[in-house]
Amino acid sequence: MINEFLYMNGYGLYVWTAFFFTFLSFSTLYIVIKIQYVKEINKFVSKFGALDSEKEEVARTQTINKEILSNTQSI
Amino acid sequence: MFKFFEPNKIFLITSKAPKYVMAIFIVVLSIGLVEALILSPEDYKQSHSVRIMYVHVPSAWISLGIFSLITFLSLSGYIFKNKNFFLIAKSLAPSGLVFNIVALVTGSIWGKPTWGTWWAWDARITSMLILVLFYIMFLLAWRIYEDNEKVFKITTIISIFGIINVPIIKYSVDWWNTLHQPASINIISKSSIHSSMLLPLMIMTAAFALFSLLIFLMKYNTELIKIKNKGLDRL
Numbered sequence: 001m002i003n004e005f006l007y008m009n010g011y012g013l014y015v016w017t018a019f020f021f022t023f024l025s026f027s028t029l030y031i032v033i034k035i036q037y038v039k040e041i042n043k044f045v046s047k048f049g050a051l052d053s054e055k056e057e058v059a060r061t062q063t064i065n066k067e068i069l070s071n072t073q074s075i
Numbered sequence: 076m077f078k079f080f081e082p083n084k085i086f087l088i089t090s091k092a093p094k095y096v097m098a099i100f101i102v103v104l105s106i107g108l109v110e111a112l113i114l115s116p117e118d119y120k121q122s123h124s125v126r127i128m129y130v131h132v133p134s135a136w137i138s139l140g141i142f143s144l145i146t147f148l149s150l151s152g153y154i155f156k157n158k159n160f161f162l163i164a165k166s167l168a169p170s171g172l173v174f175n176i177v178a179l180v181t182g183s184i185w186g187k188p189t190w191g192t193w194w195a196w197d198a199r200i201t202s203m204l205i206l207v208l209f210y211i212m213f214l215l216a217w218r219i220y221e222d223n224e225k226v227f228k229i230t231t232i233i234s235i236f237g238i239i240n241v242p243i244i245k246y247s248v249d250w251w252n253t254l255h256q257p258a259s260i261n262i263i264s265k266s267s268i269h270s271s272m273l274l275p276l277m278i279m280t281a282a283f284a285l286f287s288l289l290i291f292l293m294k295y296n297t298e299l300i301k302i303k304n305k306g307l308d309r310l
Contacts, residue, residue, distance in 0.1 A: 011126075
């Protein structure tokens with residue numbers, strides 16, 4: 001039964017290749033975008049850490065900055 | 076009216092949304108795969124090769140939809156001078172390009188057992204290939220030009236020229252004699268596809284749409300953090 005499912009009347013190779021290519025493309029895109037995201041977050045954290053206390057106070061008042069910092073814990 | 080589109084407000088949602096979208100995507104995709112590969116029947120003419128439709132058609136629909144949205148956003152951004160529209164358009168483009176490539180490659184794989192050839196320079200396939208070129212030009216423009224005003228202008232021009240191709244893709248099978256079959260699904264008139272095949276097609280379309288939303292959210296967040304990084308340099 002499993003062989004039948006994989007073979008698909010001789011069309012298995014085409015069907016599985018199409019599905020495999022689709023999910024390979026999805027995975028590659030997801031990984032590339034995730035790497036870019038993590039890279040930017042790390043850059044942000046290191047830049048934020050390098051700020052003096054006065055500038056850090058100013059930066060902390062911005063909504064997005066606060067949100068980015070809270071997100072760094074989930075990476 | 077555009078206060079809703081302020082990055083500060085959007086980021087509060089977009090930064091939290093990816094994990095939920097990812098969870099829903101996995102559930103919908105799992106159901107879609109079971110429907111597409113196991114429960115849906117084989118075609119009386121194409122046999123099991125028809126299952127390729129469940130990845131090919133949603134990919135094609137979404138790539139066309141994303142390009143239309145990109146054009147709408149670029150034009151709106153240009154008319155209303157809203158930079159965030161351009162940022163949203165830029166964040167949509169990578170998934171649009173990937174869906175376009177998936178549609179072309181899976182179409183080619185489907186073509187071999189159905190038409191006996193991997194590729195034909197017919198109107199539908201060639202116009203889809205042209206859309207890939209427009210996606211590449213759009214993304215390259217963002218990489219090449221540093222000046223915001225210039226990149227806004229150029230990407231809007233690219234999207235306007237590219238959108239001319241979208242109705243050509245849609246109606247190519249009606250206007251010309253093509254190897255590609257005409258549309259089986261119609262919103263206005265009755266679809267020629269059976270409900271046992273329509274259901275998995277719709278579920279897979281929903282799954283793919285969720286995936287493009289996930290990629291968009293992640294890319295958009297990355298772009299906003301990039302802007303914030305520049306902001307920290309200026310402090």
